[in-house]
Amino acid sequence: MYKLANPLMRKLLLVGVLLSFSTLSLAQAKYEGIGRQATKDEVAAWDIDVRPDFKGLPKGSGTTARGQEVWESRCASCHGTFGESNEVFTPIVGGTTKEDMQTGRVASLTNPKQPQRTTLMKVATVSTLWDYIHRAMPWNAPRTLTVDDTYAVLGYVLSMAEIVPDDFTLSDQNIAEVQKLMPNRNGMTQSHGLWNEGGKPDVKATACMSDCSKHVTIGSTLPDYARNAHDNLALQNRSFGAFRGADTSKPPANKLPEKGGFVLTSAGAESVTPAGLFKKHNCATCHAPASRAIGPAISEIAAKYKGQADAMKKLNQKVKLGGAGVWGAIPMPPHAHVPDGDIDTLVRWVLTGQ
């Protein structure tokens, strides 16, 4: 959020705008009639961000007791009673110490064996957490917490992490003091080459062309258990062209398949449920379950042919060869490309629902 500090400033700026009207950018004049001035209320409604210097932070406060109430009713189902849950999201609380609060660096982050990073191990700025909760939480109902409840929940989270006492009241007045306690407040660096264009890369490789690495060693391969963990790769590649997908449902073959030797019957096969076939053959373009579309509803067809002994055969022909005149002026086009077996399945499904 960026707001002009006070009304006087605003007036001064307005004068400035008026004075400099003749030098106003060409674009403002050029694109006449495009866009309009935002109202003050509109900007207030949407300008919800809170910066590290707390610009944009609304006035308000909340107790940890209230925070606990909100937490248990709105947050704990995903994040766990103590913010430690690893079930739905990664944990929020844990992994920080009193020493970290003194140094502003979470020591366990230097341990390469540290299994997981909690939110409070990572985040340096308490403003981020306020903004995060207010903007995007709860997960399935974002922006439904009041300003005071946002303070309350954030205070409760910080109390679970033992950053503030159990009976704390967090507010716009003391949040800057809380910032000074954040365990990883000194844990961020912006000195790297990936932020601004022209930034200096941190590695410098060379484009060696020959005899670059006489002893090629393989440092890591896909573990056997992961071979089929992304399902059968044969079904994730075309069944024609320069390459196939490897049949990862089986162990690797012991020889080259050669042409015609690699047969995967299920490749590209869609679901053979009637609903799947209905979709696959684009029946839904014209037919809906219970309402008239371009063609009759499935329910209408089922009702019309109910009890007719030759209905299967008759409709089979109509699907295959097309037909006209039964349901109105628009003819049913022929579907000679649909395999007979599929037509049988579809007609039976239309007539019997099975």
Next chain:
Amino acid sequence: MTVRKKTTQFGRVKKAPENYVSKDLFADVAENGMDETRRGFLRKSFLTALGAAATGGVVGSVDAAEGEKVILEKQSWQTTLGQPVAARPYGMPSQWEAALQRRESPGLTRVSAASVAFAPLQGFFGIITPSGLHFERHHQGWYDIDPAQHRLMINGLVKEEKVFTMDDLMRLPAVSRIHFIECGANTGLEWGNVAVPSVQYTHGMLSCCEFTGVPLSTLLDMCGADLKKGKYILAEGGDGSGMTRTIPMDAALKDVLVCWAMNGEMLRPENGYPLRLVVPGIQGVSWVKWLRRLEVGDMPYASKDEAVHYIDLLPNGLHRQYTTIQECKSVITTPSGGQQLLDKGFYNITGLAWSGRGKIKNVDISVDGGNNWKRARLETPVLSKAVTRFNMDWTWDGSPAILMSRATDETGYVQPMIKQLREVRGTRSIYHNNSIQAWKLDVNGELSNVQVG
């Protein structure tokens, strides 16, 4: 009945006995058509030919000509009426293309509304990603927002805070640019070791499309942005996550676009319909979807996705914040991990190269695990901050091979080995892994994901 001289060999079809029909008879049938007398001659010719070939073990129908059924026999698509125009008013891919889909990586994320669907790079051609296969990444689910209800607000350090409707924006002078978009976490699963089997999952958070919209600089100009103090832009999404990312003003003025179209049509809902930011060369998270607000400010915002997520852990315990540029990178897409070569012989090695710092200058390919390299052909167009397609002829002799590609961009930066990245950034960095990818080809024709060195 078709009479045909066998000249080429397809698949495993056995070679036909040569010249079993005399030239005279062939000419006669061709000129006068088939009757019973000529049919009789033909039958005799076949029997003779079969007799001659019997020791060769030719098996085939006496009645059929020699060759492939798909050629010799009429197919249903030749003998029946095809589909009418507009049978599918919005065209869809062939039913035979169903294998190529966006897919999740099992176990990568826990809730599918804040997850990733990877693009099937192993099946792409050229440089443009089909709109329906553009990778997906949402932080709180996707929406299909009514464009009549969508607004873009610009506020902060501007002379006039403004609101634009889609009607407003689409009246402005539009430009169309082809750019890649890559998630900062692309290849992030591979920092420590090989984790996933195919290029879809190692590199599939990459897409490249033509985007159409208005330069952000035009909009900032219209609002009278204070470029002296306003060194940063905050871009905010209209979704539940309210995605917010800081963009340095230099980049914002240079080539950032506020876009409504992708590949010639409006954006897909999964890609931010009706409005998204396009930030060339910068990681995908900054390309804020369902864009509702741009704020001009004088400091970075440390939003949730730049202070809790999308931060890169270094071995010394510090996190790099605001890592955004996607450095030069390439990958061989075919043949690639999880693919299968059927036979020895000629193949085209092909793949994609891209750089967030400009154009691709060279791509080199090694088939021996990085010991020797050859320069690949770059296909046109070679565009700044877009993917470039590369190709190289290759004949596989059937022995084991390790295929790698290495790109160099116009700044002279050379794509590094994973070892070089780890020396600086360790193995827990998650984001910005642009290392050289290796695919090992075994004698059984199967390729797998490996790390060299």
